[in-house]
Amino acid sequence: MQCLHYDKTTLYMENVALSELANEFGTPLYAYSFKQLISNYKRFDDAFGDYPHTICYALKANSNPTILRMLAKSGAGADVVSGGELFFALESGIKPEKIVFAGVGKRDIDIEAAIKIGIRGINVESEMEYEVISDIASRLNRVAPVSLRINPDIDIHGHPYIATGRHGDKFGITTDAALTLIDRIKSDDYCDLVGLHAHIGSQIKEIKPYESLASTMASLAKKAIDTGHRLEYIDLGGGFGLDYERALTVDINAKGDDDLSLDPSEVIPKFIDAVKDTGVHLMIEPGRALVANAGVLITEVLYLKKTGETNIIIVDAGMTELIRPSLYSAYHGIVPLEIRDADTMVADVVGPICESGDFFAREREIQHVGRGDCLAVLTTGAYGYSLASNYNARPKSIELLVRGQRVKVIRERQSLEDLWNE
Ligand SMILES: Cc1ncc(COP(=O)(O)O)c(C=O)c1O
Incomplete structure (x- = not known):
């Protein structure tokens, strides 16, 4: 499915012209497609067939309450990394037994809450953290369900800031350390080893790292089971990549195809093949793959200028709305809401923030635009609003949900008073 398309010269999300949204609600604004969100979830869910599984949505990608409720209704569980995300997951209707808790620096108060609520598993990210969890559980006189987060030393060959499974990265424990903990937990009255986790x-964008991950995790699971643990699940994390470059081409009536680059119907059966002998439940934690291509950021052109040889388009959204280009030099397609019979230009598209790193694109070929024109920054449903900030005293943008012809405000634009009183 593809939620964005040009009808003649106008860009639509489902049946709504995005220019109408910009006129009615102002910019910058985030819009999300209901159909795309549901179809993304279903693609993953269907890929499991009958195999027992839970798709624990990684809330960090986008934790808008309406989106969370939609995913909860579709059957999703949650991967949370803070007491705040745990609260959001529960408020959205996700049952505790579908919630897993990751993160290298969990606070005692959040571990305590997770134990009391009875979530499915608390990921152990270090030996010291295991000891803290065990102490808290003993103080509460409860048994904590723990899952070991394995760092399998697999390189995904991506940007170093988003690689988390190599030795030296701060996440998880080595397989050797896991074997030691598998033994230790066996005699712990306050911790149950219920799962193994990796992200x-x-x-x-390749299947290979996932294949080697699944086989490492399956053999560790066998060891845990042989040691006498009643292991319930293996959680292979998220990370399913997208082709941001392929999101939409500015051709009239361009459809683009689904811009997931790893097809769940190819990856998930490999996971199932690797773990089925262990008989355990399978979990994954996609974030980006469920929400990224469902969202666009609409921004208005404020000014054009030229410095030296460089054309610069200054828009009213910036790193405060979308930090991915500044943070990881991430690519996002940028297209006009209205295609005109105009030449293209090569320009930097930058935001209004007082940082040179505040840009959306460098030397991008783009249709000639003028003051007041609007642009759509594509594939921004994940790690867009959730990484937004109030830097430069900028109120956070409005968020809209588009469903067919209907539009719903799913988060109001912040006011200056909201900011001042925060
Ligand atoms: C533990 C964990 N699970 C899942 C995810 C989701 O990753 P993605 O959005 O790439 O699927 C993340 C992202 O950082 C993560 O840290």
Whole structure:
């Protein structure tokens, strides 16, 4: 499915012209497609067939309450990394037994809450953290369900900031350390080893790292089971990559195809093949792959200028709305809301923030635009709004959900008073 398309010269999300949204609600604004979100979830869910599984959506990608409720209704569980995300997951209707808790620096108060609520598994990211979890559980006189987060030393060959499964990265424990903990937990009255977890990074576009991950995890699971643990699940994390470059071409009536570069119907059966002998439940934690291509950021052109040889288009959204280009030099397609019979130009598209690193694109070929024209920054449903900030005292943007012809405000634009009173 493709939620964005040009009808003649106008860019639509489902049945709504994005220029109408810009006129009615102002810019910058985020819009998300209901159909795309549901179809993304279903693609993953269908790929499991009958195999027992839970898709634990990684809330960090986009934690808008309406989107969370939609995914909860579709059957999703949650991968949370803070007490705040745990609260959001529960509020959205996700049952505790579908929630897993990751993160290298969990606070005692959040571990305590997770134990009391009875979530499915707390990921152990270090030996010291295991000891803290065990102490808290003993103080509460409860048994904590723990899952070991394995760092399998697999390189995903992506941006170093989003690689998380190599030795030296801060996440998880080595397989050797895991074997030691598998033994230790066996005699712990306050911890149950219920799962094994790994998340080796984001934007993974090849199947190979996943294959070696699944086989490492399956053999560790066998060892845990042989040691006498009643292991319930293996969680292979998220990271399913997208082709941001392929999101939409500015051809009239261009459809683009689904811009997931790893097809779940190819990857998930490999996971199942690797783990089925262990008989355990399978979990994955996609974030980006469920929400990224469902969202666009609409921004208005404020000014044009030329410095030296460089054309610069200054828009009203910046790193405060979308930090991925500044943070990882990430690519996002940028297209006009209205195609005109105009030449293209090569320009930097930059935001208004007082940082030279505040840009969306460098030397991008783009249709000639003028003051007041609007642009859509594509594939921004993940790690867009969730990484937004109030830097330069900028209120966060409005978020809209588009469903067919209907439009719903799913988060109001912040006001200056909201900012001042925060
Ligand atoms: C533990 C964990 N699981 C899942 C994800 C989701 O990754 P992605 O959005 O690439 O699927 C992340 C992202 O950082 C993560 O840290």
